[in-house]
Every structure is written in C-alpha cells, then in structure tokens.
Amino acid sequence: MLAAVDALLAEGGYDALSIEAVAERSGVHRATIYRRWGSVPMLLVDLLALGIEDDWQAPDTGSLKSDLIAINREICDAMIVEPSLTVAVIAATFCSPEAADALRRFWIDRYQRCRVVVERAVDRGEIPASTDAHRLLMSATGPLYHQRMLMREPLTHADADAYALAALGLIGGSREPRRGR
Numbered sequence: 001m002l003a004a005v006d007a008l009l010a011e012g013g014y015d016a017l018s019i020e021a022v023a024e025r026s027g028v029h030r031a032t033i034y035r036r037w038g039s040v041p042m043l044l045v046d047l048l049a050l051g052i053e054d055d056w057q058a059p060d061t062g063s064l065k066s067d068l069i070a071i072n073r074e075i076c077d078a079m080i081v082e083p084s085l086t087v088a089v090i091a092a093t094f095c096s097p098e099a100a101d102a103l104r105r106f107w108i109d110r111y112q113r114c115r116v117v118v119e120r121a122v123d124r125g126e127i128p129a130s131t132d133a134h135r136l137l138m139s140a141t142g143p144l145y146h147q148r149m150l151m152r153e154p155l156t157h158a159d160a161d162a163y164a165l166a167a168l169g170l171i172g173g174s175r176e177p178r179r180g181r
Contacts, residue, residue: 058071
C-alpha cells in the first residue's frame with residue numbers, strides 16, 4: 001500500500017494522491033484503506049514513519065569533512081533523481097498538519113543519527129568539543145533543500161560538497177587531530 005503512495009507521490013505530487021488512486025495502484029479495496037488510514041495525510045504519516053524505522057546510519061569515512069560531503073551527496077542524489085520522492089514528500093507535508101508533524105519527527109530522527117559524525121570529529125580532535133552538532137549539520141545540509149526546493153535551482157555534487165565545506169568554515173574548519181590520543 002505504501003509503495004503505491006510512494007509511486008503516486010513521486011509521479012504526480014500530492015495532487016495525485018487519493019484513496020481511490022492508492023486503492024487502484026495497490027490492488028487493495030478503498031474501504032480497507034479508509035478503515036486503516038482514513039485519509040491521505042495519514043498515509044503520508046505512515047510513509048514518513050517507515051523512514052524512522054529503517055536502518056540508515058550516518059557515514060564513517062574517518063574525517064568530518066568527508067562525512068559531511070557523504071551526507072550531502074546522499075541528500076543531493078535523493079533530490080535530483082526524477083521523479084524525486086524526497087521533494088514530493090516534503091512538498092506534500094505542507095498540505096497537512098499531521099504529515100508536517102510526521103516530517104518533523106523524521107528530521108529529528110535523521111539529525112540525531114547524524115550527530116555521531118560530529119561526536120567522532122570531536123573525539124579525533126578535528127573540532128572543538130563545544131561544537132553544536134545540530135547547528136553544524138543544519139548548516140551543511142539546509143542549503144541543499146533551500147537551493148532545490150525553495151529556489152528551484154539545479155543541484156549538483158559540487159554544490160553539495162561546497163555546502164559541506166562552508167559549514168566547516170563556520171566552525172573554523174577542521175584542524176589536525178590532537179596528539180597523544
């Protein structure tokens with residue numbers, strides 16, 4: 001059922017989603033969908049909940065710079081594929097408070113999982129222990145969404161890399177690991 005939601009959303013955005021369309025695409029009777037989900041926004045809520053239940057982990061490349069670049073490239077790839085489910089889901093959440101809340105929970109989960117790249121960098125002596133992990137991660141990844149979704153401009157790996165490096169510049173860049181660790 002949620003695979004049908006994925007496909008319809010990626011193909012036609014929120015406007016393409018209806019209980020009838022999901023029923024037709026999935027081969028499940030619409031009464032079953034109404035009984036289980038009740039509405040299109042609740043289908044989106046469950047779709048986003050699947051993202052929280054997955055086993056995705058932040059990369060561990062051995063350096064903060066490379067980890068941020070890897071995260072940004074993964075986001076970039078998800079946003080530039082056509083049709084982009086990522087772009088469609090984010091846009092769709094503006095149509096429902098329930099879906100917007102589910103997206104917020106998804107982002108809280110993802111940023112929490114990414115904190116480890118900052119914690120490892122602190123342990124390696126690349127950045128100060130006082131570095132705000134959430135702010136650094138938002139500074140690295142946020143511009144990707146801004147460029148692609150708000151400005152509706154093309155996005156490349158070069159852009160993703162530049163935003164990761166710019167975020168490092170906000171904390172003074174990385175430095176050599178402390179000796180004796």
